[in-house]
Amino acid sequence: MLVPHSYRGKLIVVEGIDGSGKSTQIDLLYKWLKAQGKSVHFTEWNSSPLVKSTTRFGKKEKIFTPTTFSLIQATDFADRWENYLLPLLKAGVIVLADRYAFTAFARDVARGVSRSWVRNLYAFAPQPDLVFYFQVPVNVAVERILSGRAKLKYYEAGMDLGLSDNKVTSFRLFQQRIVNEYDAMIEEFGFTVIDGTLPVEMQQNLVRKTVRKLLRGWEGLPTPEKLAQRAREAYKARQSEVTHEEPVGAGVVMDEAAVITSTAHEEAA
Missing domain, CATH: 3.40.50.300 (P-loop containing nucleotide triphosphate hydrolases)
Structure with missing residues (x-):
């Protein structure tokens, strides 16, 4: 054998x-x-x-x-x-x-x-x-x-x-x-x-x-076409995640605005 x-x-x-x-x-x-x-x-x-x-x-x-x-x-x-x-x-x-x-x-x-x-x-x-x-x-x-x-x-x-x-x-x-x-x-x-x-x-x-x-269940060397397809799918998935995410820094801006407003009221009093 x-x-x-x-x-x-x-x-x-x-x-x-x-x-x-x-x-x-x-x-x-x-x-x-x-x-x-x-x-x-x-x-x-x-x-x-x-x-x-x-x-x-x-x-x-x-x-x-x-x-x-x-x-x-x-x-x-x-x-x-x-x-x-x-x-x-x-x-x-x-x-x-x-x-x-x-x-x-x-x-x-x-x-x-x-x-x-x-x-x-x-x-x-x-x-x-x-x-x-x-x-x-x-x-x-x-x-x-x-x-x-x-x-x-x-x-x-x-x-x-x-x-x-x-x-x-x-x-x-x-x-x-x-x-x-x-x-x-x-x-x-x-x-x-x-x-x-x-x-x-x-x-x-x-x-x-x-x-x-x-x-069945075996993964060999991907072809260039398959690699390109995977890259496209990964890019689309990432774009979808970015679209649904809260804009970066939005919470910080809101907190800062609240602090400024509060300070202004105290000074006016």
Whole structure:
């Protein structure tokens, strides 16, 4: 198990095989949270500028072994975690991650890397507050991918594993291995399982219901808009108080007037 974090922010992750629909769901969740006035940051797998060129070169030349591929992905993740995600979580931001360490736990092991070795490699990564696992049959996911993609990429299809000379067949076999790893992690890491074959709206309703429960009574980093609104409300409240207050010094003036009048009467007598 990963160690639970104690940061002010919230870390919400979506996982699933390619074609599971997780990216659509996290995009909808991001827009919904923004509309709720929350401070939200989105991050995705394999997006660090530190190793981008190296990753591109290695894939193009097809020189990655399962271990070197695992290490380059871990470097990418570590850079994003240290320089982007950690500071945001400390500040109180909601971080939405399209894939987390669990992607490595599934893909790397599916490529034959030691399960315990990969887990130790990501030991610095804390347990997210929520992990949504979008579970779909491999055939459904493959059909979605093939209908929206001109062709499969070499490593995406698992061609480096020698599972089949046919890319589509290799992709199916590779994805099934990944599914097996994901399914084995459900209880271990407390995944919230979402049926990825349900209508998009129904899935999103389930996601929002779970997120609402997580954020109930929680106050994160206010957005600039919310800070401005609070300032306006505080100003209006102060103005209202000033309007209803007795003018400053009014009582003193009245007392002084009474003393002067009394003195004048005594002198006249």
